[in-house]
Amino acid sequence: MSNAAPILSLRGVTRRFGGLVAVRDVDLDVVPGTIHGLIGPNGAGKSTAFDLVSGVTPVSAGTIRFDGRDVTHLPVHMRVEAGICRTFQTPRLFEAMTVLETVLTGRHRHARCGFLGSMFSLGAKARDEAQQTEVALRLLALVGLDGEADTTVSGLSYGARRKLEIARALATEPRLLLLDEVASGLNPVETEFVAGIIRRLAAEGMTIVLVEHDMRFIMGLCERVTVLNFGARIADGPPVSVTGDEAVIEAYLGRPRTDATPRREARRQHG
Numbered sequence: 001m002s003n004a005a006p007i008l009s010l011r012g013v014t015r016r017f018g019g020l021v022a023v024r025d026v027d028l029d030v031v032p033g034t035i036h037g038l039i040g041p042n043g044a045g046k047s048t049a050f051d052l053v054s055g056v057t058p059v060s061a062g063t064i065r066f067d068g069r070d071v072t073h074l075p076v077h078m079r080v081e082a083g084i085c086r087t088f089q090t091p092r093l094f095e096a097m098t099v100l101e102t103v104l105t106g107r108h109r110h111a112r113c114g115f116l117g118s119m120f121s122l123g124a125k126a127r128d129e130a131q132q133t134e135v136a137l138r139l140l141a142l143v144g145l146d147g148e149a150d151t152t153v154s155g156l157s158y159g160a161r162r163k164l165e166i167a168r169a170l171a172t173e174p175r176l177l178l179l180d181e182v183a184s185g186l187n188p189v190e191t192e193f194v195a196g197i198i199r200r201l202a203a204e205g206m207t208i209v210l211v212e213h214d215m216r217f218i219m220g221l222c223e224r225v226t227v228l229n230f231g232a233r234i235a236d237g238p239p240v241s242v243t244g245d246e247a248v249i250e251a252y253l254g255r256p257r258t259d260a261t262p263r264r265e266a267r268r269q270h271g
């Protein structure tokens with residue numbers, strides 16, 4: 001693990017829904033500027049972990065620190081201001097908006113002219129709008145949607161919606177980007193394109209955490225991987241060591257943990 005202080009640090013993070021523990025006492029450190037994978041079988045607690053880090057859901061216990069600051073109880077918009085932004089497993093977009101308008105919603109906090117400013121200086125307002133639009137168009141070019149600025153969201157393909165969600169998240173200028181199953185439903189060409197965007201963002205210094213089921217995608221991108229199962233962290237390390245981990249293999253193959261000892265024992269006995 002790098003010596004750099006983690007940009008994101010979870011300690012003892014737990015989330016209960018009634019009797020169900022969706023995330024159980026999880027510790028997690030994410031090194032700045034890296035691509036970190038968060039994997040695990042269905043229902044392992046990955047999206048809930050993102051909800052907790054982004055502030056969509058409150059923790060039941062534990063602390064979340066971002067860039068040395070305790071953000072555990074900050075509301076979503078203050079975490080976005082601090083530099084945390086996420087995408088959702090199912091893109092959450094407004095169907096009636098255009099692609100450009102959608103990205104501009106992410107620029108909201110960067111717009112310099114508030115209501116009073118716009119009343120007293122129409123010139124400044126127009127300049128500000130032009131600047132925000134320029135940034136939004138650059139982001140659309142980055143995600144390959146530059147020809148679609150005026151297209152209405154309802155007319156977009158699934159892959160385009162995923163890319164648009166990335167552009168909207170980037171519009172907030174995050175330092176930590178949480179991508180929830182960003183490659184799901186994409187064809188191989190689109191998947192490789194999105195992987196390229198992620199590599200480029202990380203090369204520019206952004207920290208990225210990926211929740212993903214596509215192992216090839218994870219293995220090809222991540223420096224480090226954390227594995228959850230039934231809400232608990234069962235492994236953490238470089239991708240190769242994690243994929244060879246017995247507990248991880250069992251979690252993915254769905255064998256009950258009580259199987260582990262006899263199977264290992266049997267293997268030893270059979271040389």
Ligand SMILES: Nc1ncnc2c1ncn2[C@@H]1O[C@H](COP(=O)(O)OP(=O)(O)OP(=O)(O)O)[C@@H](O)[C@H]1O
Nearest residue numbers: 017020021022040041042043044045046047048049
């Ligand atoms: N709002 C909620 N109320 C009750 N239970 C919830 C809620 N959100 C998640 N859960 C439960 O918490 C557990 C973890 O769910 P979560 O969606 O975080 O898993 P996941 O690892 O992201 O799964 P998947 O890979 O299938 O998306 C599941 O058992 C789920 O049913």
